């Protein structure tokens with residue numbers, strides 16, 4: 001390698017090294033409208049007058065989170081016009097966008113909520129429990145991390161940790177308690193290992209016949225056909241995303257009841273589709289295929 005080559009390599013390596021510590025530059029968070037935002041969009045380039053951001057780690061079905069929400073809401077209304085932004089981050093593996101929407105709506109969360117896809121943010125900040133908050137300045141420097149209050153442990157609220165941190169920070173004082181231990185539920189950062197040896201004809205086509213092709217075939221409302229192996233492979237990354245987020249098949253109401261003509265995917269079906277896409281995306285042999293569906297002509301009445 002020439003001298004110049006060595007130097008440019010060194011400079012590139014230094015760049016990577018300098019950019020890395022805690023500066024989660026390209027972490028992407030997904031909004032409930034399925035749009036991706038980078039962490040730096042939420043921190044550095046936010047509104048003028050912004051001085052700090054509170055990231056609250058939520059989880060669906062964790063009592064400690066539900067208990068912390070009222071205090072967070074109170075702090076939000078107190079501080080939203082004083083330069084502090086609040087975001088809720090759902091980091092648990094296996095949580096879909098639809099569940100996040102429903103939870104945020106149920107608790108009337110007044111600030112923006114995001115899904116931490118792949119738990120990148122939780123891993124970067126080493127957040128292990130939900131109901132923890134990470135309060136950062138506009139350079140992503142951590143000012144306070146830990147529990148919102150000590151209410152979940154004692155039932156009383158003498159320790160309003162986050163409230164104290166916010167107050168001290170805005171007053172220009174030192175933050176006395178800069179970290180506490182969270183009491184919430186452990187965040188599951190492990191994804192189940194993908195299922196192996198799945199094939200299109202044997203495992204995936206039957207699911208697509210039952211849950212997708214009603215809309216995803218020529219002349220129907222879905223934007224692309226999903227009848228053939230080729231169709232599915234060509235759209236594979238997008239399919240994995242929409243089924244994991246539970247955006248597809250579209251389903252208006254979240255209901256525990258099993259309704260007739262329910263096209264929602266089961267957890268097992270989601271795991272199969274995502275595993276198939278993440279592993280070989282193999283075609284397999286046509287002799288494994290289910291019986292072909294005879295779709296009615298589009299002018300015919302189709303219930304469901």
Ligand code: HEC
Nearest residue numbers: 211212214215216221222223235238239242248249250263
């Ligand atoms: C009830 C009809 C219906 C069913 C059933 C359905 N889809 Fe869709 N799908 C749509 C429509 C309409 C769109 C386009 C509008 C949208 O993106 O919301 C779409 C969009 C998509 C997209 C593109 C998303 C994007 O970002 O552009 C993918 C991928 C997809 N569907 C996959 C699936 C899969 C996989 C299934 C089965 C598991 C499925 N759909 C079931 C109607 C349906």
